[in-house]
Amino acid sequence: MRKALVAAAIFAALGSGTASAQGTIKIGIILPYSGQFADGAAQMDNAIKLYVQQNGDTVAGKKLEFIRKDTGGIAPDVAKRLAQELIVRDKVDILAGFLLTPNALSAGDVSAEAKKFMVVMNAATSIITTKSPYMVRTSLTTPQVNASLGTWAYKNGIRKAYTMHSDYGPGIDAEGAFSKAFKEAGGEIIGTVKMAVANPDFSAYVQRAKDLNPESIYVFVPGGAQPAAFGKALAERGIDPQKIKVMGQGEITDDSALKSMGDGALGIITAFHYDPNHQSAMNKKFVADFNAAYGRNPDFFSMGGWDGMHAIYAVLKKTNGDADGEKLISAVKGMAWESPRGPISIDPETRDIIQTVYIRRVEKAGGKLVNVEFDKVENVKDPVKAAMKK
Amino acid sequence: MTAAAAATSPHAWLQAQARWNRTEIAFWLATLLPFWLFPDYLVLASQIAITALFALSLDLILGYAGIVSLGHAAFFGLGAYTAGLAAKYGWGEPLTGLMLGALAAGIVGYAASFIIARFRHLALIMITLGMGLLLAELANSLHWLTGGTDGLQGVKMWPIFNKFRFDLYGTTAYSYSLIVLFLCFLVARRIINSPFGLSLRGIRENPLRMPALGASSRAHLRKIYTISAVLAGIAGALLAQTTETVSLEVLGFQRSADVLVILILGGAGRLYGGLVGAIIFMVARDQFSGNTPQFWYFWIGALLIAVVMFLPNGILGGLAKLSSAWRSRA
């Protein structure tokens, strides 16, 4: 009886499988379109749409078809189910999107088992790409950015730092990478505070930092409402980033955070791989087009989505429209291109992104606060996977 | 309760309740239909079955004993983490993993029941909520054990009976979840249609009178709360095993709130309330979010409002009312 059931199910599934038309390639996009992380998903999805709009929906003679699925937030069980359904029911050839680490990790299993090409367009924990040999990442890794910042800080005369981070996966990773690099360079961490993840009010933590009057403060908080709240707490407690150096990953000074923080943010130093204020002709066009279409600046989510689409288009051209997972992943290895964020490439060994990390400072330009790049570290690989190899 | 049933002895009434009627048999036969009709939806079906079991566990305390909980995900999560950790550290056998999950949730549920049974009303809701959130925060800070926000990595399940591996199509997952759901349902049904179940309903209706009749209400509440925790733990373990993932959100407030909504939607205090609620809610969510991934909340919200307006006391409650009204007219 049981065997008959299984046989019936598989037969039925295979039967409906041949329906997929010859001339199309299906791409399943899994993102948290609703819930707490909806804005990141919207920004990424906008970039995906813009790319398709500008480059046409036909690659190597095949028409691209997109199927979008919502995970509703951090939900690895849902993400995995959606990935399974996309492959089993919708017969997609490529999985893409993935804003959140837990979701990317669980869908990675599906990519590995079904041998499907998977493009991680944001989720930034190092180990994600080890989950499936068919996975490539076009965003960043948290250690990539934060370790670069740690080394840079010491090289540029900062000797002591107080670190503050949200007590959850990305925060722990980011602070860990920063402190490790900073200490290896010779710096000293004079104290660390872990902050509650669901935390609307930073005054207590900032007061603690102020009591120590450190030379510099390193901070990591999740993007969204918290960077602005943190910046306001700094201003309110009278910490001036131009005197006590305040450093962190790029989210803390993203567009919407800067708008709410006001002049108190002047002087905050961040390390990141992309900012809409990046000075290049390619980026200027990208930002202008994005603004024309969606009425706001792109952000790093958009950048991950944009380059993810670029990778998909480029590999399909290389394989001449063959969407076999094996062929696509070998095509993407070592691929290098010029992106609005600068030159990037895919590490042939880890399938992870290699890129320039920019060091920026918040300055006022034309009455608006912007992140101004004043230094950079080129060709940065993910330090965690590099260390694992040794 | 019909007049005829009330006239006979309580035992006869219970026996009448315990008899399987045609609708019930049809319902369970219908749960087999996805194998043939929707073979592409078996993964969803398995997660519906798991949610249904979770909602059933909440129904035992909420619908039958009047304990409103906003922290029931605590037990779901305990089951999930226990089963997940067992698999991660080398014991991937599903059935024993399921029992371990049930055991862990049961032990904590029993301990918690001593607090729970002493409170009612808003205090009870908020204490369950607080304990659930504390457990979630604890799991987050035990990063080395739980993997924190990234989730537990390295959960690998062995095939059931060394034969049926968890496949991409979800055939094994659905068969397994459905069988476990059915067995747990039988247990719940037996409990509800026992004198113990009847006295629980008595406590729900009037917490002061039952002790006067000689039924120790707190002991009863503790018992049902523990049973409910066990079932929730089994549901959590099932999810961990069939998806081979465990992450913090198994303990989250959202899961507690969702299951409450699902149960009320289906009809609390009815054995099939949680099951029907899970089917309607998850199928609706799947359809709405497939069509408008960004705004499906609107439609699911509209569905909830419509149900309250037209079918008070949940879908099953509303339908029962409509059908009895129709019958009395006929």
Place this chain on the structure above:
Amino acid sequence: MIAPVIGVLFDGFAYGMLLFLLSVGLSVTLGMMNFVNLAHCAFAMLGGYVTVTLMNRLGWPFFASLPFAFLLAALVSVVFERTLYRRLYRASELDQVLLTIGLAFVSVAAAAYVYGTVQQPVQMPSYLRGSVTVLGVSFGVYRLFLIGTALAITLLLVGALEYTRFGAQVRAAVDNQRMARGLGINVEGAFAFTFALGSGLAGLGGGLAIDIVGLDPSFAFTYLIYVLIVVSVGGLGSIGGSFAAATLIGISDVAGKYYVPELGAFLIYLVMIVLLMWRPAGLFGRR
């Protein structure tokens, strides 16, 4: 040595006042009218969006936009009260939960549809930014303003409910509906008014909260837990109770994060559980 203590007490009190403004309305509707309104924070969110729209799109000053946050939230809530809520005054609490959760879902989607999912930025006027230093302790100006507003509202509310004829009618309607009706009091009207007042205050709280906690469509759910904590600890239907609970929770949250950051995430829940085990009906609860 004493300066940090005062600083922490001040910050905690101000945070508590924000929680108070957000939750006092729910305490009133839940306590007095026995209605479980889980869409309460949706009205707060509405107030927030009204403030943002008036300030950022129409260029209104912050102070001018706040009354409209109150009014619009109150107005919209009355529409819902008259059309949906009133039909469930006698229904089970579970049905009330389902209805109001449904409404909150709809509000989240509507906000995302109209305003997008982005964090709404607000720039406070310069005289509300920064801090003043008195005797070596720095006080955030915006926090001072929050405290002032909350105290004024508390006084107004208590005054209006205790010392006016209308307040007496509302209390009568709530305490004993049948008797009040018999005395010719317009119970329906009193309910609608109470409801509007509660939601309006939430709207005002939403407008005031943006500067501290931000605003996006998930607001309707994010702060629901905090609001419920304040209401339950304070005791249903008690303005003084909500005030005391909000103060206690705000201060213990900030103090906990300052002195024992390892417990930062746990403390607020621990405090709530201990307080509720000690006084299940809340600090000032009657039941």
